[in-house]
Every structure is written in C-alpha cells, then in structure tokens.
Amino acid sequence: MTPRAPESMSIALPDGRTLDVVLRPDDPGESAEVTPIAPIRRRDFDRCPICGDPATSEEHVPPARLGGKVLTMTCLACNNKLGSNVEADLVDWFEGAVALPSFRSAGVRGRRREKRILFRNTPDGEFVLVFDGRANPDVTAMLESGDLDLDALLPDWNRCSLGLLKHAYLAACLTYGVLEGDAADEIRRDLVAARDAENRRNVPASRMAAGLMVFRTYEPITDEPAIRAVLHDPAGSVEGVLLVGRVFVSWSSAIPADAPRTERRLNRQLLVGPPVEGTVTSVQTAAGVSASEDGLG
Structure with a gap:
C-alpha cells in the first residue's frame, strides 16, 4: 500500500x-460550489492515450500517493517518466510539503539537510513541521536551540499543473474516448515534452496547463478517486474532473499569453519554543484514521 502523508494529527x-x-x-x-455528476470508471485503451505507443502499464488516476486507483493503461514511459518529472511536484503541493529542506543554526556548524518536510497548522495559526522520516539529530539540536533558518524548494507550479493536466486529460479520455482536435493535440505535445525532458528542471512550460481552472477543498466532497x-x-459553469x-x-483551458513562472525557493527564519514531549494519539490521512503511540518531540 502506498504510504500517505498525515493530513491531521492529535497529540496528547x-x-x-x-x-x-x-x-x-x-x-x-x-469559494466555489462543485457538483459531482458521475464516477469515472476504468477504461483500457490498446494505445497510450498520451503518445500512441502500446499501452502496457497500469495507470493510477490520479497518482496512487494522492489516493488514486488504476483506471486505465498508458505506456511505461508516460506512466513512470511523467511520474518522476511532474507528479512529484503535484504530490508535494497536495500534501503541503517542501523538498530539499536544509537548516542552519548558530549552534551547529554548516547546513544540515532533510529529505522532505510537511507544513501543518494549529487552530491558533502556528505551524508544525512534520518530518518525512526520522529527523537528523543535528536538526533536532537546531530546533531545540530555538532559532534557525530554513531553506527549501516549494512545488513548481508548472510541473504541478502539468501533473493535473495529465490526469484531467486521462479522465476526459475515460469519459469520452481519446480526445481529438487542436487542443487535445497540444495537450499531448506538452505532456510528451514534459515526459522527455532531460530532468525535472528542464520541463518546458505549458500554456494548456497554465490555463486550467483549479480549485481545491480541504474537506472531501466524495471518496471517488475521479468523478x-x-x-x-x-462567469458560468465549468465542466471537469x-x-x-x-x-x-x-476540462477547458483559458490559455494565457505566457505561462507564468513562480518563485520556488522558500527562505524562512524559524523561532521555535522549548521542546515538549507528547504522544501522537491519532493520525488522519486521505485514506482514513489510524491510531499511534509514537512519541513526538
């Protein structure tokens, strides 16, 4: 089972x-009102609906890390390479995570890096850092010092929106069949260009992805993976997934003249209170609630 990041936690x-x-x-x-119409069901294609190569790989819609399920088949390259090139940023955005975090404190010489951290909030508006794995002991010492600097990378919105474009396009293909026309051709070109980029940093900007209307709610409307x-x-009703x-x-794109670029680097000075030992009593993920008895510093 794909591990899910905690959306909420209760700490005694x-x-x-x-x-x-x-x-x-x-x-x-x-705020906006969204009306669910009908679940999107599995539909397999002989050819990958993105590039036209033989469809040999089971594709989650949306990614499994977000709670998606296998709903179709794509080729291995469109599944795996788009997963690494654009969907990693989509997952970070969805989970409230930052990548490549590094910490600096006067009490510890040099920077210390972590894999990934999640930002969560208290009812009073304070933030809590949740480490994806066990924290480096030096980072723990920095946090206990009460004053440190955090440098990290926010999710890249071009790559994130390309991930959304991929899964909105696949959902439309599952509903109506493989799409035809100039807009569909441009979507496929953008997705193949992102797939074939040398690395994540070189993923080209996409006008179609930048023009998507995206709304997010933090309280689930339905438990269907795609609907x-x-x-x-x-301005009027908009159909989509x-x-x-x-x-x-x-499922439409108000294509801007130029795809926007956003600042990805996060620099923040953290003022941390004294450490308090607590016990995590429950954890809520997108998949449900689980109990835990792990200690939390």
Whole structure:
C-alpha cells in the first residue's frame, strides 16, 4: 500500500491538553460550489492515450500517493517518466510539503539537510513541521536551540499543473474516448515534452496547463478517486474532473499569453519554543484514521 502523508494529527501533551494540527492553506482564497455528476470508471485503451505507443502499464488516476486507483493503461514511459518529472511536484503541493529542506543554526556548524518536510497548522495559526522520516539529530539540536533558518524548494507550479493536466486529460479520455482536435493535440505535445525532458528542471512550460481552472477543498466532497463534476463559477459553469474528492480541474483551458513562472525557493527564519514531549494519539490521512503511540518531540 502506498504510504500517505498525515493530513491531521492529535497529540496528547503532558499537561493534559491536546494539540491538533491540520493541513490548511495560509490564504483560504475564493469559494466555489462543485457538483459531482458521475464516477469515472476504468477504461483500457490498446494505445497510450498520451503518445500512441502500446499501452502496457497500469495507470493510477490520479497518482496512487494522492489516493488514486488504476483506471486505465498508458505506456511505461508516460506512466513512470511523467511520474518522476511532474507528479512529484503535484504530490508535494497536495500534501503541503517542501523538498530539499536544509537548516542552519548558530549552534551547529554548516547546513544540515532533510529529505522532505510537511507544513501543518494549529487552530491558533502556528505551524508544525512534520518530518518525512526520522529527523537528523543535528536538526533536532537546531530546533531545540530555538532559532534557525530554513531553506527549501516549494512545488513548481508548472510541473504541478502539468501533473493535473495529465490526469484531467486521462479522465476526459475515460469519459469520452481519446480526445481529438487542436487542443487535445497540444495537450499531448506538452505532456510528451514534459515526459522527455532531460530532468525535472528542464520541463518546458505549458500554456494548456497554465490555463486550467483549479480549485481545491480541504474537506472531501466524495471518496471517488475521479468523478465528472461541474464547478459553478460567477462567469458560468465549468465542466471537469474532481480528483480524490478534493481537487477540481477543468476540462477547458483559458490559455494565457505566457505561462507564468513562480518563485520556488522558500527562505524562512524559524523561532521555535522549548521542546515538549507528547504522544501522537491519532493520525488522519486521505485514506482514513489510524491510531499511534509514537512519541513526538
């Protein structure tokens, strides 16, 4: 089973209080109403709907890490290489994670790196860092010093939106058959270009991906991995797909003149309070709730 990042946690503190931490945005943004229409069911194609090569690999829609299920077949390259080139950023965005974090503190010489960290919030608006794996002891010492600098990479929105474009396109193909026309041709060209990029840093910008309408909710609307849905916007209704009950992606693209580039680097000074020993009593993921007795510093 693919491991899921915790969306919320409850931590029992020594003084009897319970600390609840959740995945929430700093800015809730605009609100919108989404109406689910019908679940998208499995449909296999002889040829990969992205590039036309023989379809030999089971494809999760959306990625399994987000809670997707196998709904179709693509070629191995479109499955695996798009997974590494663009879907890693999509997963980081969905899970509230930053990549390649490094810490610096006056008490420890040099920087110390971690694999990945998740940002979560308390009801009071404070943040909690959740390490993806066991923290480096030097990083623990830095945190205990109370004053340190964090440098990390935010998810790249071009790669993230290409991941959304891939799965919105596949969902549309599952619903209507392999799409035809100029827009579909451009989508396929963009996805193949992202697949064939030398590495993640060289993934080309996509106008089609940049023009998608994307809305996210942090409370699931449905438990279906992919469902045809309509978003009710003041400018009119927009048809698309609702992925894992939380992310709506349009099946149309308002193509901008230029695909935007966003600043990916995160630099933040952290002021950390004194360490407190607690016990994680429950963990909520997109797949459900589990209990734990692990200690938390």
